[in-house]
Amino acid sequence: MAGRPRAVDDAVILRATAEVIGRVGPAGLTLGAVAAEVGLVPATLVQRFGSKHGLLVALARQSAQDADALHRQPAQRHTSALAALTALLVESTALMDTPERFANHLAFLCMDLTDPQLHEHALAIHRSRGEAVRHLLGRAVAEGELRAGTDTAALTGTIQAITAGTGLTWALDRHGTLPQRLRQAVAAVLRPHLPGTEDS
Amino acid sequence: MAGRPRAVDDAVILRATAEVIGRVGPAGLTLGAVAAEVGLVPATLVQRFGSKHGLLVALARQSAQDADALHRQPAQRHTSALAALTALLVESTALMDTPERFANHLAFLCMDLTDPQLHEHALAIHRSRGEAVRHLLGRAVAEGELRAGTDTAALTGTIQAITAGTGLTWALDRHGTLPQRLRQAVAAVLRPHLPGTEDS
DNA sequence: CAATAATAAATGACTGTTCATTTATTCAAA
């Protein structure tokens, strides 16, 4: 079982695919652009991934794996559970540093939602992040950062929605940076559940 | 001002365009599909709207007008300002009755965010809805439905984010219906600002 | 030699767009 060695790894191709998507969007994605990015030819990509759709599925799969690895990080460098939570959400959107990139990644997500094969991975990322958020919220309650009796399951859903929605509104009005607005939005949602505050 | 009368109005074409986008998404949108929907031929659409891009711009323009009309509705049939607010948010997402349709409309929004010409209209819709939300929140404070001293501007931003984010997470995990989840999410965000509640 | 990777060239299917032509309507003159 020998043969000519591959000139470029799958990981490099997938990273290049994500890069092109972030630049021109999934609708404008072409095998020629990806091939040019890694110094190959479109036919090679088809031969290695089966089809353009296969390349996208492979990218979605690795994205799900990467996200899961990120969500399982103990985040031990943060003393506070809430600080770790905010850092987690910020890091998971680190690639979308400009509104256009965010829009393109969001468009890719929309493609996932339509295609049954891709939707599975998008849902896996969503679930993985949800578990991480709920775990950190539980830790925050246990350590006294949040009120005892806080409904962490419901709060997890709210935080997931506010995270996605903040990105969308940021891409719309383009005020400030995404990390800034994420921190602010998450803080606003958490504020009613903080232990110390009783009123304004 | 003579000549052959148009067999089908612009409004019908734009509605058909939105219908096709809701079905196959903006990436799969083709002039042939829209033309077949209204009983015309692709060339006619190009002649009337200048180009495919022109058709999309026209659709975005009318969407902005429709949204603005909806947001300026006095919503007098609702006795409560908060009830009117929830109804407004539900109605503005009435066309996206299934996760796939929502994803496709969202993908169209992403296209808007990338294209400068389309972004203007998407931002106009966002601003228009923001004004309507803030106005209703102000009314709610004045009528005692919300605590006096509530920061309506900040709360408006949170509600816009939670609205968009709830749609996205609904398209992801597909539990329940969008109106249900919208009501629940908005209620969760408003709860800390209700006057009666001091604690659980 | 055997096996795999990469390539080059060609194909087929779409696409948006342009052009010349036909069809339908209104306006104006006889």
Add this chain to the structure above:
DNA sequence: TTTGAATAAATGAACAGTCATTTATTATTG
């Protein structure tokens, strides 16, 4: 009223371009 020109809409055919994919060939290793 009737006729004919002017105007605009719609059509069908053809164009040019792009894309993913296939086939056949060459290169590079064990």
